Amino acid sequence: MLSQLRITEIFHSLQGEARSAGLPTVFVRLTGCPLRCQYCDTEYAFSGGAMMSFDSILESVGGFDCKTICVTGGEPLAQVACNDLLNVLCDAGFDVSLETSGAMSIEDTPTTVSRVVDIKTPDSKESHRNLWSNVALLTPNDQVKFVICSREDYEWARFKLDEYALVSRVSDVLFSPSHHDIAASDLADWIVADRLPVRFQMQLHKILWNDEPGR
Numbered sequence: 001m002l003s004q005l006r007i008t009e010i011f012h013s014l015q016g017e018a019r020s021a022g023l024p025t026v027f028v029r030l031t032g033c034p035l036r037c038q039y040c041d042t043e044y045a046f047s048g049g050a051m052m053s054f055d056s057i058l059e060s061v062g063g064f065d066c067k068t069i070c071v072t073g074g075e076p077l078a079q080v081a082c083n084d085l086l087n088v089l090c091d092a093g094f095d096v097s098l099e100t101s102g103a104m105s106i107e108d109t110p111t112t113v114s115r116v117v118d119i120k121t122p123d124s125k126e127s128h129r130n131l132w133s134n135v136a137l138l139t140p141n142d143q144v145k146f147v148i149c150s151r152e153d154y155e156w157a158r159f160k161l162d163e164y165a166l167v168s169r170v171s172d173v174l175f176s177p178s179h180h181d182i183a184a185s186d187l188a189d190w191i192v193a194d195r196l197p198v199r200f201q202m203q204l205h206k207i208l209w210n211d212e213p214g215r
């Protein structure tokens, strides 16, 4: 087992999104991503970082007196040892979630981890990277996230909701407005008007801290 990973940052904050939004959480941000979504807000994680052993990662996350961990990126699954780290964190008793782009297979990712799997919309400019075989691997412990950039994206996401019966597969389907592309209230109004059974969300860390790294 490879027991080290390239890490951009480890920090303690509030979870900004998904069903655990608002909960104190330790974030482990892995370096690197093969995608280039037009709205990416973590470009600083594309390169750099530092190699850390699993022991030093465990020591670091253990110092925050917080049992909730989110492994994120970049695209964490782009590093082959990521699944090993997820198993180590679960075995150590942490409540673990994983944020992933949806472009990498979740087949070997432990199902004790809540996997938050993006489905990239056309206006992300990376929808051709969606790995649709992941849908069959989703469990009720997982979540699916669409970042919506336009009305066209919204209609596309509605279609995919039905085509893949996503609401019945996961605990939450998340619809999030792309920060610079649409008004959050427009997306909220569309969801209400169409009675869509999805969870609207806004990224708390952007509202609270204007998206500063490490917050």
Ligand code: SF4
Pocket: 033, 034, 035, 036, 037, 039, 040, 041, 042, 043, 073, 074, 075, 101
């Ligand atoms: S998958 Fe995530 S980290 Fe990678 S480019 Fe897209 S938004 Fe950025």
